[in-house]
Each structure stands twice: as structure tokens, then as C-alpha cells.
Amino acid sequence: xxAAIISGTEIAGAIREELRERVALLGERDGLxxxxxxxxxxxxxxxxxxxxMKNRAARAAGIHSRQITLPGSTPEAELLGLLDGLNADxxxxxxxxxxxxxxxxxxxxxxxxxxxxxxxxGFHPVNVGRLATGxxxxxxxxxxxxVIQMLLRSGVDPSGRHAVIVGRSNIVGKPxxxxxxxxxxxxxxxxxxxxxxxxxxGAVTRLGEILIVAIGRPGTVTGEMVRPGATVIxxxxxRVEDATRERGYRITGDVVFDEVREVAGAISPVPGGVGPMTxxxxxxxxxxxxxxxxxxxxxD
Ligand code: NDP
Numbered sequence: 193x194x195a196a197i198i199s200g201t202e203i204a205g206a207i208r209e210e211l212r213e214r215v216a217l218l219g220e221r222d223g224l225x226x227x228x229x230x231x232x233x234x235x236x237x238x239x240x241x242x243x244x245m246k247n248r249a250a251r252a253a254g255i256h257s258r259q260i261t262l263p264g265s266t267p268e269a270e271l272l273g274l275l276d277g278l279n280a281d282x283x284x285x286x287x288x289x290x291x292x293x294x295x296x297x298x299x300x301x302x303x304x305x306x307x308x309x310x311x312x313x314g315f316h317p318v319n320v321g322r323l324a325t326g327x328x329x330x331x332x333x334x335x336x337x338x339v340i341q342m343l344l345r346s347g348v349d350p351s352g353r354h355a356v357i358v359g360r361s362n363i364v365g366k367p368x369x370x371x372x373x374x375x376x377x378x379x380x381x382x383x384x385x386x387x388x389x390x391x392x393x394g395a396v397t398r399l400g401e402i403l404i405v406a407i408g409r410p411g412t413v414t415g416e417m418v419r420p421g422a423t424v425i426x427x428x429x430x431r432v433e434d435a436t437r438e439r440g441y442r443i444t445g446d447v448v449f450d451e452v453r454e455v456a457g458a459i460s461p462v463p464g465g466v467g468p469m470t471x472x473x474x475x476x477x478x479x480x481x482x483x484x485x486x487x488x489x490x491x492d
Contacts, residue, residue, distance in 0.1 A: 196346070197459065203341060215253055226481075227286070233293055309331075336367045338470050352380060355404065366385075368404055401421075410446060418452050427446070
């Protein structure tokens with residue numbers, strides 16, 4: 193039997209609508225307008241397109257959004273100075289620095305400069321540490337936080353289940369493991385993390401009642417690597433050549449969708465899966481950050 197489809201587009205749409213209502217209420221009740229600043233350095237077309245989508249989604253939710261675009265030659269010190277200004281700006285509650293940054297700027301130095309309370313990407317070491325130690329109310333990285341919402345909102349509670357994650361990056365695999373194993377709603381799973389040094393990947397992935405794949409290589413997970421009835425979330429977002437498309441490529445995941453959907457109980461597609469959730473969770477983090485900063489009188 194063919195698996196149920198977990199539509200990130202639909203779930204993200206519901207979350208964005210809930211946020212729109214929450215933002216309207218915050219404005220009426222507390223006079224609070226959440227503010228998001230996106231900082232883009234250079235002219236990478238993919239980064240420009242991501243930032244445009246994020247700003248558009250923020251505005252649609254009623255979030256004040258400010259886009260700052262700097263030339264690719266911007267010195268690191270100038271970017272750090274800009275971040276200091278945004279950290280001190282009471283109208284801004286969330287700061288997102290679009291990666292990758294040009295070579296003269298060190299990513300980690302920049303990520304470390306964002307005030308942890310405004311770090312809506314969840315990449316600051318303080319937030320990484322808070323997530324790993326199970327602190328409540330943490331700003332968690334958007335992609336894995338979106339995966340948790342996809343599971344919960346499609347009736348798959350990770351609690352007590354065996355979740356297998358393929359990929360151990362700092363932006364997806366590791367925070368995914370932290371979220372799934374924490375003692376909190378959406379957590380309490382038994383977690384296994386696999387990566388490129390895992391021998392016999394299929395033997396590991398077949399253990400997963402929940403299988404989350406974040407590799408960046410199309411076609412890695414085939415039908416025979418999946419436990420029958422498992423819930424499969426494909427984070428992979430890969431461009432593959434496709435002469436039938438006008439733009440010459442199409443976007444595909446890491447999972448062989450047509451094969452795996454015949455084995456899995458539920459599966460998320462690419463596109464239309466995790467991608468839209470990442471933006472929805474960015475907005476959600478921005479609203480959460482605004483509420484917390486407002487309650488703290490602007491202190492971090
Ligand atoms: P990274 O390249 O940072 O990490 C990839 C991980 O996959 C590594 O841990 C690597 O292992 C592991 N890996 C590579 N090849 C294999 C293999 N053959 N078998 C098992 N494990 C393997 O990628 P990211 O985590 O940043 O991204 C992963 C994918 O998710 C990409 O396609 C990316 O585009 C997508 N993505 C999508 C997002 C969205 O919003 N939808 C957001 C973020 C990412 P090792 O550590 O040993 O090298």
C-alpha cells in the first residue's frame with residue numbers, strides 16, 4: 193500500500209496562519225510587533241531568493257521585516273558592527289545572517305556575535321548548548337524544529353519510538369538528535385545517528401520507526417533500506433539535471449521517493465516537504481523571541 197504523504201506545504205501553511213493570528217493578538221494586547229532582520233552579504237542568487245522568501249513570509253504573518261544587503265567585499269568588522277546595532281535595536285527581535293558568507297568573513301565569529309535571545313536560526317553556541325542540555329524554551333534550529341512539527345502534526349509522536357537520523361551536520365543532524373532525545377513534547381525517542389562512516393547503512397536505517405534523512409546525495413535511501421510502515425522525512429534538497437525542465441534542473445531529495453512510498457507508512461516529498469517548514473519555524477522563532485524579549489524588558 194502506498195504511504196500517506198506528509199505535506200510540509202500544508203503544515204507550514206497552518207503554522208503561518210496560526211502565527212498571523214498570534215501576531216495580531218500581540219499587537220492588539222501588548223502593542224508588540226515582532227521584528228526580523230535578515231542580513232545578506234554578496235550577490236549569490238540562491239541566497240537572495242531564500243532571503244526574499246523569508247521576508248515575504250514574515251510580512252504575510254504581520255512580522256516587521258528589515259532586509260539589509262551588503263556588498264560581497266564588506267569587511268568582517270563592518271558586519272560585526274551592524275550586528276551590534278541590530279542587537280541593541282528594540283524593534284528587532286530576530287536576526288538572521290544568511291550563509292554562506294564571503295571568504296574574508298568567518299562564519300562562526302559572525303554567528304557568535306548575534307545576541308542569543310535574537311538568534312532565530314538557533315546557531316549561537318549558547319542556544320546549541322541549551323538545546324543539548326534540554327533547557328526549555330530554547331530557540332532551536334529551524335529545519336529540525338520543522339521536522340518535529342511535521343511528525344507531531346501528522347500524528348507521529350516520537351516518544352518511545354526508535355528514530356534513525358542519517359547525517360550529523362550542525363544545522364540538521366545533530367540538533368535533530370537533540371530535539372528527538374530531549375525530555376519534552378516531540379522528544380523522548382530512542383535515537384540512532386548514522387553518517388558517511390557507518391558501515392551497512394541499510395542495516396541501521398531499517399531499524400527506524402522514524403527515519404530522517406539529511407545527507408545531500410540524491411537517491412541514497414532506497415526502498416529496501418526502509419522498515420515497513422516507517423515514517424520517512426526527507427530533508428535532502430538536491431539539484432539534479434533535468435533537460436525536460438525549462439530551467440534545466442529539478443529539486444529532489446535523498447530518498448528514492450517512488451520506491452520508499454511503497455514500503456513506508458508515511459513519507460514527506462521533496463519539494464513540498466521540509467523546505468516550507470524551515471521558513472515557518474523561522475517565523476515561529478521570531479515571534480517566540482519577541483515575546484521573551486518583551487517579557488524580559490529587552491534584556492537577553
Ligand atoms: P552536510 O553536508 O553538512 O552533512 C551531510 C551529512 O550526511 C554528513 O553528516 C555526512 O557524513 C552524511 N553523509 C554523506 N554521505 C553519506 C552517505 N553516503 N551515507 C551516509 N551518510 C552520508 O549537509 P546538511 O546537513 O547541511 O544538509 C543535508 C541535506 O539537507 C542537503 O541536501 C541540504 O540541501 C538539505 N537541507 C535542507 C534544508 C531545508 O530547509 N529543506 C535545510 C538544511 C539542509 P559525514 O559527517 O561523515 O561527512
